[in-house]
Amino acid sequence: MDRAESFTQRVAAELAPHTPLLACCRRSLVEGMALVTTTPGAIATTRPVAVRAAMQALHAEHIAAHVSRVGAARRVQYLLVGIEPAIIETKSTRVCCRRSRLRGAFLSAGRLVRPDGEPYLEIGSADEGGAAQLADDFANLGVSARTRRRRGRWVVTVRSGPAVGDALSSIGAQAGRLTFEAGRVIREVRSGVNRRLNAETANLRRTAAAGVLQLESIAVLEADIARWQALPPALREAATLRSRHPDDDLAHLAERAGCSRPAMAGRLHRLVAAAGESGDRVGSRR
Ligand SMILES: [Zn+2]
Structure with a gap:
């Protein structure tokens, strides 16, 4: 039963x-x-x-x-x-x-x-x-x-x-109703927990995907000496730090570079954009 x-x-x-x-x-x-x-x-x-x-x-x-x-x-x-x-x-x-x-x-x-x-x-x-x-x-x-x-x-x-x-x-069915309402509370708490877990998993997945894209972009730029050297020093530094510390989160990378988090985010973003301007397609998510 x-x-x-x-x-x-x-x-x-x-x-x-x-x-x-x-x-x-x-x-x-x-x-x-x-x-x-x-x-x-x-x-x-x-x-x-x-x-x-x-x-x-x-x-x-x-x-x-x-x-x-x-x-x-x-x-x-x-x-x-x-x-x-x-x-x-x-x-x-x-x-x-x-x-x-x-x-x-x-x-x-x-x-x-x-x-x-x-x-x-x-x-x-x-x-x-x-x-x-x-x-x-x-x-x-x-x-x-x-x-x-x-x-x-x-x-x-x-x-x-x-x-x-x-x-x-x-x-x-009054007793049945009470049992049902208690079950509803359990169900709602459980679905709230699941929602939170799903949101956290989604965040982690986004962060990981962003990290992969950055590493791919850096590889493209490093492979082209002229373009690599044309990059502003702060971007090259960000690229080197990211390559050496692929698992660092933004806060840690910023700390290593001695800049703010938004500044580091901006640099990584510009690296990805710079790599995207070349003929090579980076980060195509197929
Ligand atoms: Zn009647």
Whole structure:
């Protein structure tokens, strides 16, 4: 079991025991589960906690239903059949029912990425209408969600950190939300560190590339005695120092020459420019 799966399962386990108090919401919970099932009037899920939650809600509504286990050992499905579709097709627009419908859908077919991963929540749906209903529910609760078709199935996806946090709260997963927010902090700190490391690496790479270009330029100038001798003494000195101390940074080179850093930078720059004026191409970065 990977960690993404375990976060999904933790949230499902948090949601499952709470049978909605209102009758309207109990039906919406089951409706949400039916929206993610392809067979009309049935609920199919691989999660025992989801099927138990459905049974409890139906029982409280005095709706008879029975469960069967189907499928192979590796992929057991729980199938709840014999529910009159009209009874659970509430299409209720009450806020309480929207939350409950999403909760049922998530319990049955929702998925979360591990809390410190790229923020992502999805609910696979049976068809386009089901996905649209769930996205509409999310939208009404202030959560931005999108529907899309993926390999012949419809999914509702929530993709930003704040939206996943809001989605968890709106389906009633408060503990899940806290876990998620803690993971987000870890993720943000980690990405900050990575950004800094990348910036430093880029700086080092630029410095090294500049050093190579300077050495190549100096070699070109030294190879042409006339041009070498025509260079101002300060440039020749800079060239000699650079050749002798290829790993020195600018500050050290400046110190050796007894000039300022900007002056040394200017001299090295002029050396590169002087070499570039000859026919030889220096530092072509192919
Ligand atoms: Zn309700």
